Amino acid sequence: MTITLHSPRTGKQAAAPTPRHRVLWLVAACLVCSAAAASAQPKGERPLVDLKGTDLVGGAQTQFGSTQYGERHVNHVSAKPTGRFATMTAKRILAAVPDAPMFLHLLGCNNDVGGQCRIDLALNGTPLFAGPNGFPSAQFRWAKFSVPEGVLRAGANELRIENTETTGALGQPPWFMVARAMLGPRDLPLDRRPKIEQDFFVELPETELPLPTPLPAGREPGFALRGTKGWMWLPGQYLAELPTLAEHGGNFLMLCYGSMWNLEGYPEWPERNAWWLPLPEKKRQAYLELLRACQERGVGLCLSMNPNLSSSRPLDYGKADDLDALWQHYQWFQSKGMKWFSVCLDDISQGIDAAGQARVVNGILQRLRANDPEARLIFCPTLYWGDGSGSQAPYLETLATDLHPDVFLFWTGDAVVTPQVTREAAEAYRARCQHRLILWDNYPVNDGNPTLHLGPVTGRDPALGEVCYGYMSNPLHSESELNRMPLLTCLDYAFNPRDYDPARSIGQAILHVGETPEQRQVLRDLVELFPGMLVYGKGTGHNPVTERFDQMLDTPHSRYLASLYLRHAEDVAGRLATAFPDRFGAARATLDRTLGRMRQAFERQYPPAAR
Incomplete structure (x- = not known):
């Protein structure tokens, strides 16, 4: 066991602004988060895990505040008699265990009245340290604790910090405080910038590097299927974005079922979603051109239809004529060489019947496979999010027994729109529905609202590819060209989730989209204005x-x-x-x-x- 104390963090003081620019400097630094006011990212290896003290569950942060001795995000543990306030824990998923020796780095502080509070540190139940904590009083300092070989594991890992003093009351010493905890190599830079999710600003790299981040020799892409869809896009939008998708590791493009509606105003269609009628010939030919372009670039184009959304004639699951009417669209695209198809029954208020939905989807798959045994079908269920528990269970259990096992299911993560998508939720949902999953990631979609989400995708578990077969980003609406920046980060994550770094990814995405210094600088400033709803934990219209x-x-x-x-x-x-x-x-x-x-x-x- 190795314990090493480090000196407190130090930093260079910024030059004082002139009176003329003092207020503008303050706004730029504090409100606009200008990269010009930010310090450079320290060089060195990245931590496997990087936690604020307030990320630790338990402790007494809610009782006495989280700002202590100049550090924010502080949590602390009181003596054992305080019960739940004596312990704090954090669970994180590791996609793989590094070969190099690992260390737990803590930025901690002893109580402020002298005497050393006794603590226990444990990782996955294995003690890392026990005894007087060794940290200074009334001052935060870094220390590192060696992690014995074999303690870390792929999957869930739990850090536990406990105050073992047998006397003491809540709000009184002895207590022990933690402002930050990182898991990484011995020489991990301790003054590195906070994660981009914690303090959003963009640093433009000096050198343009490949996106997605290349894989080490012998490692497969994180997700077999990687791509995006449209959001009520027209054919020209898909064509314009196809090169970016194909050149940056994408191999899948789904036609939004809204794109199959009468967005163009064809007079032969009586209403917006007339799914029972053939597509107008001009519309067919536009999508045939897109299909040919996708085939040339090795991208699988996928048709999707939702007959029950915004429709005056919802699909009747028991009527053969309705199945025939829906099938005509799949039949036409399959006759032109399409391999991927989707039936979507999400966001509907009519026809929420798992058994009836399964019959329709099975019927479509049977017809597809009769023509092409390699045809693939994805179903977006009505309950497409969460962990499959509670009221979702009966619906998903019916799909588990009634839906053909070769059908994939779309799943949006722990919630419909969520800053975190966890492996645990994916495993629970898949265990309930018993089908292979494709993550329909609702980022950077704005649902047609007058806003932009331009920052990198964040909060996606690096091990999701072990549970989900594919990854599909849901994009911006009319702003499809600018959507390339966040899309590049989504493709970067989907290709190499283990090494994905959102701060690095968005910097590289800007370099790939902009060509001149002026273009790249304004794109950076625009991204900082609109970092995306994931950073704020808000909805698509934020x-x-x-x-x-x-x-x-x-x-x-x-x-x-x-x-x-x-x-x-x-x-x-x-x-x-x-x-x-x-x-x-x-x-x-x-x-x-x-x-x-x-x-x-x-x-x-x-x-x-x-x-």
């Missing part, structure tokens, strides 16, 4: 720019700060138009709508006459 602006307006005496933030957003919009005069038109329109809302809110609160 607009962080307007939310942040509203928070400023709600703060007394904030007119000048709000005006500076508005000017910054206007500056980004102007530079985006200048750097990309012929590109990102839909995204620029979305940004203009955001600016319009901000201007209206500002003028309501601060009318011109009052200024």
Whole structure:
């Protein structure tokens, strides 16, 4: 066992801003998270696990606050008589166990009245340390503890920190505090920047590197199927995004079932979702061109249909004529060489009948396989999220027994839209439904709302590929061209989830999308304005720019700060138009709508006459 104490973190003090720029500097540093104000990422190896103290479950953080002695995100354990406040734990999944020796690095602090509080540290039930903690009082310091060989394991690993003092009350010493815990090699950089999920800012790399991150020799891609879908896209949008998908490790592209609706306004279709009618010939030919382009690039194009959403004539699971009407679309695309197909019955309010749905899906698969034994079919069930427990169980258990075993199921993760997708939830859901899963990741989708989600995908378990066969990103709507940046990070994760680093990935994505320094800098600033709903734990319609602006307006005496933030957003919009005069038109329109809302809110609160 090795215990080593390190000196406290130190950093260079930034030069003081001039009076003329002091407020702008403050806004840029504190509200806009400008990369120009951020320190460089330290070089060195990445931790296997990186936890804030507040990530540890238990302890007394909720009783006395989480800011102590200059450190935020602090948790602490009190003496044993305090019961649940004496222990804190964290469970994390490791995709694999490194060959090199590993260490637990703790940023900790002893209680502030002298005397050394006794603690136990254990990893997977194996003691790493027991006794007086050795940390200073009233000051945080790093220490590292060696992890014995064989303690770490692929899968779930649990860290446990316990105060073993036998006397003491809640709120009184002895206690022990933890601000951060990392698992990694001996010489892990301890002053590295927080994870991008904790403090979002983007550092542009100096060198453009391949995306996705190459795999080590002998390792297979994390997911066999890797790709995206459209979101009410038109044929030209799919064609425009196909090169990016194919050139960056993607091998799957699904036609949004909304794309099969009458988005183009064809007069021969009486309504939006007339699934029982043949597709207009012009629409067929447009998608045939896309199918041929996908075949040339080795990307599997997948047809999807949802006959029960936004339809005046929902599919009757018991009517043979309805099955024939639905089948005509699959039959036509299969006759042109398509191999992948999907039946979607998500987000519906009619026909939530697992047995009836299974009969329809089985019928489609039977017809597909009669023509092509290699045809693949994916079903999106009505209950497509969660761990399969509770009220979901009867529905999924019916699919387990009635649905053909070769059918894949779409699954969106622990929730419909979620900052975390865990292996545990995937395993539980798959155990309930008894079918292979394809993760339908609801990121960076905006569901047509006037907002952008441009940051990297985060919070996806590196071992999900061991449970899910495929990964499919759900994209932005009209802003499909700008969607390339977050899509590149999704493909990076899906190809090499073990080595995926979201901060590195979004930096490289910007370099791949932009060509000149000016283009890359404005894309970075735009991403920092719209980091994505995963960072905030919000829904698809979340607009962080307007939310942040509203928070400023709600703060007394904030007119000048709000005006500076508005000017910054206007500056980004102007530079985006200048750097990309012929590109990102839909995204620029979305940004203009955001600016319009901000201007209206500002003028309501601060009318011109009052200024």
